[in-house]
Amino acid sequence: MKAILIVEDSATTRSLIRAVIDEAGEFDTSEAATGFEALKQLPARSFDLIITDINMPDINGLELINFVKTNPRYNHIPMIIISTEKSEEDRKRGLAMGASAYITKPFKAKDLQETIKQVIGS
Numbered sequence: 001m002k003a004i005l006i007v008e009d010s011a012t013t014r015s016l017i018r019a020v021i022d023e024a025g026e027f028d029t030s031e032a033a034t035g036f037e038a039l040k041q042l043p044a045r046s047f048d049l050i051i052t053d054i055n056m057p058d059i060n061g062l063e064l065i066n067f068v069k070t071n072p073r074y075n076h077i078p079m080i081i082i083s084t085e086k087s088e089e090d091r092k093r094g095l096a097m098g099a100s101a102y103i104t105k106p107f108k109a110k111d112l113q114e115t116i117k118q119v120i121g122s
Helices: 011-024 035-044 061-070 088-096 109-120
Strands: 002-007 027-032 049-052 079-083 101-104
Touching (some): 002 011, 002 035, 011 027, 011 109, 027 035, 035 061, 049 061, 049 109, 061 079, 079 088, 079 109, 088 101
Parallel strands (some): 002 049, 049 079, 079 101
């Protein structure tokens, strides 16, 4: 079973993302409300995917991506950004930093499910 870490400061959005993932199939999901919480979870288990927001307190999503992608222990983990930041510049920056995909909020459940399948399979 593939493990997914959802990093999102909004409890409502976290729950929505989790529900969409649960509907998509057999995934083991974990949640973090901040980038710092996500960093604490990384050494504790192996993740197959990290889904992160950009705008969060303490460590934001781009800082999280930078940490993961520059750390040899974690840089193999694909990442998907889900953000309210809709500009092409934001999308390009996230992908250039190493994210596999960039989805804007609000998103369609089907789009997220298809993106996850493209990034890590089902």
